[in-house]
Amino acid sequence: xxxxxxxxxxxxxxxxSSSAPxxxxxxxxxxxxxxxxxxxxxxxxxxxxxxxxxxxLVALAGLVFVPVARAEEAPSTGALxxxxxxxxxxxxxxxxxxxxxxxxxxxxxxxxxxxxxxxxPSVAEARAFFDDTAPDKRAxxxxxxxxxxxxxxxxxxxxxxxxxxxAETPTFSELSDGYEAWLREELSRETPYDRMVVRQxxxxxxxxxxxxxxxxxxxxxxxxxxxxxxxxxxxxxFLGLNLDCAQCHNHPFxxxxxxxxxxxxxxxxxxxxxxxxxxxxxxxxxxxxxxxxVKWPDARExxxxxxxxxxxxxxxxxxxxxxxxxxxxxxxxxxxxxxEPLDDLSEDNPAGPVELLGELAxxxxxxxxxxxxxxxxxxxxxxxxxxxxxxxxxxxADGGSLARMPVRALSGxxxxxxxLMAAGLPASPANAGVRSDRGRFVALFRxxxxxxxxxxxxxxxxxxxxxxxxxxxxxxxxxxxxxxxRSPFLDDAAxxxxxxxATLSRWPDAAERTPLxxxxxxxxxxxxxxxxLGNLFWALINSTEFNSNH
Amino acid sequence: xxxxxxxLLRLGLASGVGLSFSSWFRELAAVAANHPExxxxxILVWLNGGPSTIDLWxxxxxxxxxxxxxxxxxxxxGLKISEHLPTIARQGRELAIIRSMATKEGDHTRAxxxxxxxxxxxxxxQFPGIGALVAKELQREGADLPGYVSxxxxxxxxxxxxxxxxxxxxxxxxxxxxxxxxxxDDLVVPDLVRAVDVSERDFAERLKLIDLVDGGFRSTRHxxxxxxxxxxxxxxVRVMRPASARAFNLGEEPDRLRDAYGRTVFGQGCLxxxxxxERGVPFVEVTLGGWDTHxxxxxxxxxxxxxxxxxxxxxxxxxxxxxxLESTLVVCMGEFGRTPRIxxxxxxxxxxxxxxxxxxxxxxxxxxxxxxxxxxxxxVEERPTRVPDLLATLCKxxxxxxxxxxxxxxxxxxxxxxxxAKIIEELVS
Numbered sequence: 017x018x019x020x021x022x023x024x025x026x027x028x029x030x031x032x033s034s035s036a037p038x039x040x041x042x043x044x045x046x047x048x049x050x051x052x053x054x055x056x057x058x059x060x061x062x063x064x065x066x067x068x069x070x071x072x073l074v075a076l077a078g079l080v081f082v083p084v085a086r087a088e089e090a091p092s093t094g095a096l097x098x099x100x101x102x103x104x105x106x107x108x109x110x111x112x113x114x115x116x117x118x119x120x121x122x123x124x125x126x127x128x129x130x131x132x133x134x135x136x137p138s139v140a141e142a143r144a145f146f147d148d149t150a151p152d153k154r155a156x157x158x159x160x161x162x163x164x165x166x167x168x169x170x171x172x173x174x175x176x177x178x179x180x181x182x183a184e185t186p187t188f189s190e191l192s193d194g195y196e197a198w199l200r201e202e203l204s205r206e207t208p209y210d211r212m213v214v215r216q217x218x219x220x221x222x223x224x225x226x227x228x229x230x231x232x233x234x235x236x237x238x239x240x241x242x243x244x245x246x247x248x249x250x251x252x253x254f255l256g257l258n259l260d261c262a263q264c265h266n267h268p269f270x271x272x273x274x275x276x277x278x279x280x281x282x283x284x285x286x287x288x289x290x291x292x293x294x295x296x297x298x299x300x301x302x303x304x305x306x307x308x309x310v311k312w313p314d315a316r317e318x319x320x321x322x323x324x325x326x327x328x329x330x331x332x333x334x335x336x337x338x339x340x341x342x343x344x345x346x347x348x349x350x351x352x353x354x355x356e357p358l359d360d361l362s363e364d365n366p367a368g369p370v371e372l373l374g375e376l377a378x379x380x381x382x383x384x385x386x387x388x389x390x391x392x393x394x395x396x397x398x399x400x401x402x403x404x405x406x407x408x409x410x411x412x413a414d415g416g417s418l419a420r421m422p423v424r425a426l427s428g429x430x431x432x433x434x435x436l437m438a439a440g441l442p443a444s445p446a447n448a449g450v451r452s453d454r455g456r457f458v459a460l461f462r463x464x465x466x467x468x469x470x471x472x473x474x475x476x477x478x479x480x481x482x483x484x485x486x487x488x489x490x491x492x493x494x495x496x497x498x499x500x501x502r503s504p505f506l507d508d509a510a511x512x513x514x515x516x517x518a519t520l521s522r523w524p525d526a527a528e529r530t531p532l533x534x535x536x537x538x539x540x541x542x543x544x545x546x547x548x549l550g551n552l553f554w555a556l557i558n559s560t561e562f563n564s565n566h
Numbered sequence: 567x568x569x570x571x572x573x574l575l576r577l578g579l580a581s582g583v584g585l586s587f588s589s590w591f592r593e594l595a596a597v598a599a600n601h602p603e604x605x606x607x608x609i610l611v612w613l614n615g616g617p618s619t620i621d622l623w624x625x626x627x628x629x630x631x632x633x634x635x636x637x638x639x640x641x642x643x644g645l646k647i648s649e650h651l652p653t654i655a656r657q658g659r660e661l662a663i664i665r666s667m668a669t670k671e672g673d674h675t676r677a678x679x680x681x682x683x684x685x686x687x688x689x690x691x692q693f694p695g696i697g698a699l700v701a702k703e704l705q706r707e708g709a710d711l712p713g714y715v716s717x718x719x720x721x722x723x724x725x726x727x728x729x730x731x732x733x734x735x736x737x738x739x740x741x742x743x744x745x746x747x748x749x750x751d752d753l754v755v756p757d758l759v760r761a762v763d764v765s766e767r768d769f770a771e772r773l774k775l776i777d778l779v780d781g782g783f784r785s786t787r788h789x790x791x792x793x794x795x796x797x798x799x800x801x802x803v804r805v806m807r808p809a810s811a812r813a814f815n816l817g818e819e820p821d822r823l824r825d826a827y828g829r830t831v832f833g834q835g836c837l838x839x840x841x842x843x844e845r846g847v848p849f850v851e852v853t854l855g856g857w858d859t860h861x862x863x864x865x866x867x868x869x870x871x872x873x874x875x876x877x878x879x880x881x882x883x884x885x886x887x888x889x890x891l892e893s894t895l896v897v898c899m900g901e902f903g904r905t906p907r908i909x910x911x912x913x914x915x916x917x918x919x920x921x922x923x924x925x926x927x928x929x930x931x932x933x934x935x936x937x938x939x940x941x942x943x944x945x946v947e948e949r950p951t952r953v954p955d956l957l958a959t960l961c962k963x964x965x966x967x968x969x970x971x972x973x974x975x976x977x978x979x980x981x982x983x984x985x986x987a988k989i990i991e992e993l994v995s
Contacts, residue, residue, distance in 0.1 A: 185726040187675070357978065405786035425791045464692070464735065464975055470794030472736030473712050476802035477757040486761040531778055535771075551768055555775030560795045561783040 091379035096393035099379075103372040104399040104418050116402040116420035121146065122522035123403060123566070124154060127421070128395055129521075130565045131349055132161040134170030135433035135443070139496075139514065142521050158395055162388045165204060169446050171387070172199035173429050178344055179216075179253040182238040184462060189450045191234040197447060198231035209341055209385035210330035213254050217326035218319055243291055247281035254329055256340030256361040257305070271362055272305070279303035283325035286318045304328055306335070336361050338377035342390065346373075349394045351422040351467035404566040424565040425469035428461035431563070438519045438557060439488045440495035457484060466565065479558055488557065489550040497553055501546045508536040511549065519556040605704050606893050606928055606964045607843040610697065610851040611836070611878055613870075613900035614720050614727075614746065615858035616674065618914050619922035620906055621867045622648050622874075624665045626943045631906035633864055642933040650871035653879025659933045660882055660891065660926045662993055666937020668950040669902060669918040674858070675726055677901035677918060682728030684957045684983050691733070692975050696957055697849045698731035698738035699982050703966045704848035705738075710804040711813055715842055716740035717835035717852045721747055727901075729851075733975035737794055741805075743814065743838065746855040750834050755814055758806060773803065813841050823884070828876030836877035840884055843894050852877070857900055861911040874898075882926055895928025895963050906943035920946045923956060928963045931995040954987035962989050 108115050119127065125145050129137045137145070145157060161167055176183060176196050183192040202212050219233040221241055235253070239245035251257040262277040274293065282291040282302040290299035302321055304310060310324060329337055339361055347353040354369040355361055376390070383389045394400055404421040426434065432454055436443060448454040460478060463469030479485050487493040491501050496518050500511045512532045516524045524532070532552065539548045556562055625648060626632035637646040640658025647655050647663070654661070671677035671686065680686050683693035694702075701713030719729055719742050731738035744753040760769050776799070784792075804810055812818065816834055819841075827833040835852040842850045854874060859866045878898060885891040903921025904914035920939045926932060937949035961968035961982060968987065971979035 187726060357975075406788070423787050423789045423791050425795075464733070467791070468735065468975075469791060470735040470737045471798040472739040472741075473798055473801045473805060474739065474741055474756065475736060476795075476798040477755070477806070480802055480806075481757040481760055481764075486764075490763075525782070528779070528782060532775075535775070547768065548771075551772045552775055552779075554772050555779050558772075558776055558799070559780045559783070560787075560792045561780060563795055564787075564791055566783075566787055 090383045093389055093393045093396065096376060096379050096390070097397045099372070099375055100394065100397040100399055103368070104397070107368060108417055108419055111417055113417050113419045115398075116406060118398070119401050119403045119421065124401055125157070126521040127565060128154075128158060128161065130426070130430055130434070131395065132158070132170065132391070133164060133166035134173065134430050135166065135437050136519075136521050138437055139440075139518050142517055154401070155396060158392055162392065168200045168204035170429075171203050172196040173427070174348055175199055180234060180238050183234075188238045191238055193447055193449055194229055194231035195234040198234070200446065203387070206386075206388065209380075209387050210337070211385075213330050214326045217250065217329070218323050221318060243281035243284040244278075244294065246284040247277055250325075250329070251280060251305075252359045254340060255334070255336035256343060256359055257336060258357075258359045258362075275300060276305055280305060280325075283321040286321065332381040338380045338385070339373050341385070342373055342376045342380055345387075345390055345394065347465075349391070349400055350418060351424045421566065422467050424466035425463045425471070426563060426565055427463055427466065428458035430565070431461050432457050434562070435484065435488060435557060438496065438562075440499070440518070453484070471563075485554065485557065489554045491546050491550070494553070497546070497549055501542075501549050508533045511536065512552070515549070515553055515556055519553070519562050520559070605706070605846070605848065606895060607704070607847060608700055608849050608895045608897065608928070608960065608964055609839050609843060609881070610849070611874075611896065611898040612851055612853045613857050613874070613898065614678075614853050614855040615900065616677070616902045616904055616916055617857040617900040618859060618863055618867050618904040619900075620903060620914075620943045621863070622651065622871065623663045623922040623924055624939055624943065626906065626941065629942055631908065631942050631944075633908060635864070645933065645935055648871060650868055651875045651879070653875045654882065657879065657882050657886070657926070660886065662925045662930055662932050662934050662936060664923045664925065664936045664951055664956070664990065664993075665939055666946040666949045666951050667903070667921045667923055667953075667956070668946045669921075669953055672902065672916040672918050674901060675723075678727035680953050681899065681901045683732070684954045684987075691980070692730070693728070693980075694732035694734040694738065694972075695728040695730060696960065697729070697740055697851055698734045699972075700849040700961075700964060700966065701738045702734055702972070703970075703982075704964065706846060709846060710807065710810040711842065711845055711847050712741040712801065712805065713847065714738055714740045714849045715847055715851075716742050717753065717838055717850065718744045718746045718748070718831050719853055720855055721745055733980075734972060735794070737798070740851070744831060744835065746831065746853045748831060750829065750831055753814070753816065753831065753834055753838060755805070755811075758811055758814070760806075810845075813845050814838060816841075823880075826876065826880045828873055828880075830873050830877070832873050833877040833880070836881040837884075840881055840890075843885075844888065844890060859904065860909070860913040860915055863904070863908065863913045885927060891927040892929050895930070895960065896926045897960060898924040920944060925993065929995065930963055930993050934992065936990060936992050951990060952987075954984050955990055958983040958987035959990040959993055962994050
């Protein structure tokens with residue numbers, strides 16, 4: 017929503033109240049300052065302020081503090097998208113690799129649903145998209161997905177995995193549901209990325225009162241509130257820096273020293289005498305990794321160190337903060353980060369990707385850490401919309417060049433959501449819990465990096481013979497099978513088509529349809545037809561096409 | 567077309583071969599056992615909870631810390647172990663006992679992770695356990711059974727204790743059978759058999775249909791993710807074959823042998839481990855929990871020792887009798903030892919400073935004791951040994967170069983065992 021658009025008093029106050037919780041956050045500042053520098057709008061701003069004084073006071077107070085630098089124009093999606101494509105295409109040309117063809121609409125549809133909503137599209141959604149003839153239908157689909165509650169649900173899981181990997185261990189698995197619920201709430205309110213990080217780092221150390229859980233505190237809790245754990249996990253999660261090795265010794269190649277590590281840890285320690293380095297009798301006081309001087313407030317309390325550190329981490333001038341977010345989102349959309357490993361932005365990295373990373377990061381900052389803008393600019397790029405098809409011989413040479421989209425594994429969540437969707441079953445509740453059937457399924461199908469994740473035999477056996485797979489292939493417990501098998505309007509070709517659309521989100525081509533229609537035609541009688549359709553549905557959900565994001 | 571033919575071939579294997587398997591399998595096993603180049607296997611007997619090794623392998627008779635247990639002789643002079651391990655003691659010539667393990671982790675999770683991965687938990691790096699590392703090196707291409715099977719693992723916590731394949735990925739994730747908290751009846755592979763209403767014919771049709779459905783996609787999409795799915799699919803079909811599924815069927819073993827192993831989860835698990843290494847599985851582990859004896863250590867360790875002695879003792883004899891001991895390295899250990907000083911509740915607490923590991927088979931130099939603890943059992947006096955030293959030695963015995971590097975999840979290559987590790991030369995012949 018752009019501030020420039022409000023034409024009347026009612027819309028103005030409507031806008032303010034709907035985003036009041038975020039009014040102190042940066043996108044508002046950026047938007048306000050942008051607005052202020054436009055003369056015509058300035059008069060309307062005054063008009064509007066008069067109309068709602070309470071908010072006007074807050075906004076005016078804010079404007080005073082907005083540094084001139086913040087007045088830089090926030091980038092548009094189009095500008096970032098164009099930058100991405102210039103970079104990718106220049107690299108391809110440099111390497112003499114021809115860019116792959118554009119993804120078909122079915123390929124794009126499935127991919128963008130999995131990446132943004134965490135599931136495949138329904139039969140109805142796929143049909144509607146194929147029937148839509150408008151030239152901007154891809155962009156509109158992206159907007160619709162980003163506005164859906166499933167965006168928040170999906171990315172709550174994505175950020176939980178990035179920020180709280182401990183939640184996948186039994187010790188901290190109980191934190192997972194509450195933390196994701198909190199992330200869902202923040203993401204659906206479009207809380208800027210930097211605010212989400214600050215809230216976690218400055219959450220209270222004190223245990224919450226019974227019945228009043230504070231899920232924003234999970235990050236601290238998963239580090240057991242220990243300064244050394246917090247130093248390692250904070251720098252990894254929010255800055256993409258790996259300080260682990262520096263905990264015990266100076267790393268011979270990396271730039272971080274043992275003192276760097278313990279000085280970072282000291283921000284989480286309230287003791288006035290400094291934090292003692294483990295295994296020594298030397299104490300250090302808080303100091304920033306970049307060596308900048310720390311500006312301390314006059315009065316210090318337990319959380320002061322964390323507050324100071326959080327404000328340095330999330331500052332637009334921090335060299336790592338925005339880059340880390342961009343790099344992780346890039347890895348989410350393209351399978352591999354611009355810089356790898358994801359938690360080692362400090363190492364020497366190839367200049368080209370680092371430059372793009374820096375530009376996208378600066379744009380992300382100028383846009384007030386607006387996650388949706390960043391995601392939109394990635395998925396609308398030509399680079400994201402390339403086919404994953406290609407010859408095997410060139411797969412190696414194309415690796416990492418983005419000449420085509422790499423094939424990625426589905427996460428446990430994506431797989432479970434997609435299985436239910438394919439069968440026409442309702443989505444399982446978001447708070448199903450780690451001990452539910454869904455929780456156990458997701459844990460069994462837990463995969464590491466989607467571009468590398470390999471399937472195990474146990475996983476396959478469950479997808480072949482497990483209770484979920486079995487239920488989905490019986491008409492009594494699988495709505496899609498029941499509809500397809502018992503609807504009098506469908507012939508065998510239409511049955512095959514519908515099952516393809518439900519599972520693979522595309523129509524079969526003639527070469528695929530013919531033998532399958534022949535397979536169905538071999539059987540006679542309703543029970544045998546249902547059995548054969550169950551077999552076909554089983555094969556579809558066990559195909560590699562269904563089990564990957566391509 | 568290729569794909570369809572392969573599907574039919576697969577179908578043929580799934581239905582026909584199982585019937586005649588038993589007759590030629592025995593011969594095959596015999597040939598394999600005697601073959602000089604037979605790839606080695608490893609059985610890890612994991613004593614979960616921190617076994618009181620001062621009451622198993624390194625007794626301190628005549629000292630207040632020794633407690634009530636007595637030592638018994640083995641056929642090897644100077645090699646004495648607990649009186650509650652008589653079956654194992656009789657096979658002293660096959661054993662080597664390392665009495666000088668010295669580590670620094672006294673917390674169960676951290677110590678288990680260290681003992682099994684060679685590393686302390688370091689945030690993001692998902693270190694693979696020794697089982698996955700060995701499976702990756704020794705698993706035969708196209709083997710019917712998985713490379714790493716974990717029998718009776720300690721429930722949901724297993725992964726954080728280092729039972730996982732970490733950055734080596736799901737391909738080397740252990741196939742878990744039963745649970746340390748379960749019963750003998752739970753010693754089965756989940757979802758190994760078809761659903762009741764899916765006939766053998768249906769299942770064969772389903773596999774053919776996968777090939778049909780996947781044909782076009784297969785010819786245009788490539789990469790590790792898809793390869794691993796196809797490989798796991800083929801492997802799932804192979805492990806579902808009656809002949810492989812039989813590896814997990816203890817009902818085929820004579821009652822007397824099953825009795826000798828002990829009718830416990832652990833005992834029957836040891837028997838299953840033998841069946842698996844016999845069929846070429848490179849790494850099998852069997853967990854026996856309950857060793858966290860902070861209270862009333864001695865009655866608990868007596869009972870546990872009986873279970874351990876029946877299972878492990880019978881396993882050593884059984885392997886030896888089948889000619890498999892030379893090619894099967896058996897390791898018995900936990901995450902740390904227990905305090906030599908007996909506490910006020912008659913228990914022993916955590917003691918990583920000085921503890922023992924038992925090793926047998928695999929062609930090691932057996933019949934010896936390596937290292938020595940002080941008279942009170944509290945400190946290592948000779949040849950302190952760290953976890954990486956032990957793991958590097960196990961690799962060496964199994965014919966694995968422990969300095970080989972694997973790609974890790976953080977993008978940095980990581981060695982199987984850290985370069986600082988020193989092989990325990992006395993153990994390697």
